[in-house]
Amino acid sequence: MTKKMTAAIIGGGVIGGGWAARFLLNGWDVRIFDPDLQAQRKIGEVLGNARHALPMLYDYAMPEEGALSFHDTVAETVEGADWIQESVPERLDIKHKVYAEIQSVCAEDAIIGSSTSGYKPSELQQGAARPGQIMVCHPFNPVYILPLIEMVGTEMSDPALLDRASELLTSVGLYPLRVRKEIDAHIADRFLEAVWREALWLIKDGIATTEEIDNAIRYGFGIRWAQMGLFETYRVAGGEAGMKHFIDQFGPCLQWPWTKLMDVPELTDELAQMIADQSDDQSGHLTIRQLERKRDGNLIAMMRSLKQQGNASGRLLNEHEKTLRPELQEGNPMLSLRRTIPVDWTDANGHMNEGRYGQIFSDAAEEVMAFVGADDDYVANGLSYFTVETTTKYLAETHAGEAVEVHTRVTEGKGKKLRCMHEMRRAKDGEILATCDQFMLHVSLETRRTCDPAPEVAARVEALAAAHQE
Template identity: 80%
Template structure:
């Protein structure tokens, strides 16, 4: 049964939440009195549909149904998850929670996207305070996995566990905050960096672009895959973290930063920063900046996925739940996925080497289907490709959803030959073909050998089925 999520507040964050749920197969109900809310969320969905599927090697589930509602009562009906993303004013949030709890199920999780308020402040005056907790995301919610989960002692362990379980199913990373604190964890770091950046601009030391360059060409990349403490542990060399602390700890007493001193937000400072920001990226629309951001994040997270680190490992774990179970058919749909941005070349279309990877991935799905799966390979038997012939018939671009249709054209003894057809999912156009010939081998001797009986029988049965084509 498809789950239902309700989004209260359809701005940038609310739209990102809607996309994350919708693209993972949930039905999504939206309430926002803004007459432009439907347009805004649909624009966010365009970017999300472009971006999120490119993180994975399998197709996401079929989208749920997206609907817009005139009342909170109608929007929360049947919702397992209700996400509040209204403006950061406590009286507005209290009013929303009061109306939500008057109509929602007592089993619904009510999460707040608040970046500053503590959960005890949100729960104050609620009819069922244990139903409400902070689930603070980061923009874009449909790509960045971190969600700060901040409960109080009024939230039961069962509610907290269910919250974390639902977020994990969506491919998100629920970070449980041990004690409530203003601005939670991550935004406290961002606030510290933001304060120092304002001083650097105000004092004429750096422009907005120079500060951004210091982050994106330096420590920002390190933080993306190692965080803060692990980065500094490496900086300590062979002696480790204790050596780093001994070497650089005294610097904390030096008057380097102005973290406790905030520059006055004068019109002159605001105009200075706004003008530099316009010079830096004013030639791009907000939609173009979002697309640039999303493509960069996809490429970085996919690189981390290849290494099995940080956010990349999270994607690897999540995509296991997306792996389809193949069914005997003529042909077999061996692969459905979206072409990611890091698969394209200088000509703007998919690089020929990626066709080989795609067909190799399709062959591995066929191998698993006939019984030559991970356990089979771990026991020392597999199939090796000895010959391929690829024909490129049409251009393939990033963001296109594609399918591979596979027939076993030879399957006897040690031999396994597959004929793959890559098609555009939207219209069925044939984009490339691959004739792939494989031989069964022993991983111990690295020589050909007969497959196990259950594998041989399955291959022969599919070859007979596909011969009918």
């Protein structure tokens, strides 16, 4: 039996709440300490968004949620925890005090990660009882969707603990980027800070507004960076000659006076108010929760597109999704699929479009095929089942974020024929949303014509059909 994992979250703000959601929705028990009297409400709202968003990334149901609890002391929170994530304010004296409390109680092999965006791990480890236990694990908001974790240790860090931390982060769908040497602000925030400084000058000099700068990013290089990063993007820009040509062509630009990055504008009250006013004009009509929901939907749609292409964060999702795929259990009917409807499956009417019903029933049929032995290896060897006819009935609306189940009976299974009757139900109340009568024939992928299935597959199909006739 797999050990139940426990995460302790010290500091339940935006980042701490995101960490809590990431662990909780991946089946971990989560304990939280935060002296803020509004902590439970705030974390509850973050969890509400996470429960809506994260399951839509995957084509299989997430694990059953772990247990969530709030505690009055750091000691009570961290005792027995496997992972301890510190997300307290960016003050070194506060962090050192928290680490002393944590290490007086926690297990010696527990991982203590810090969400710090600025401090180096050597600074965090100063004066600690067990310095090698503390490491930087810097996430990006929202932690429950974005996978990058900048992971930084020191020469005092326990290599085995760093390796285990990487494995655990990967197990909950995150991408631990091992930073080779500690440096102020790590890697990603140094890029962000450079862009931020340049943006401040563009606003101060009246060249662009906050909205215009955001448009330059989201309609241009931001999308390129999301799927290819910086250097791979520039390699493509070099054409057939590649990166060397790009450097030869654009390298001289580095000597041109294009940037003021070495000269930072003073962030005066006037400039701060100008930025705030422009930002209010840009998106002040939306609440922070509405903006978060909008952000989450955009990220989900983009990352699912990358998932279909098997690139960047989409490749990571595909690997994590393999660990979520359940083994189909025999039953009458069979529970052939459980999943959440993603936001990119809806149309202008706000409900799931017709084509996606076909995809859900097709996915359910593939699970049945795998159950009878016509799995990926079988297909790779040149044999499969092709759908030749479907009859779908749409009985009720289905919306983004809804969890659904498909219940399947094999109503015909003899020779080349395989027929399935699917019912798609809303998971929370069992209401039937749609049905599909799907008729398939066994084919050779070499000739693209019908042929008899392998004897062991034929036998399992016939047995399943007989069981479902009862």
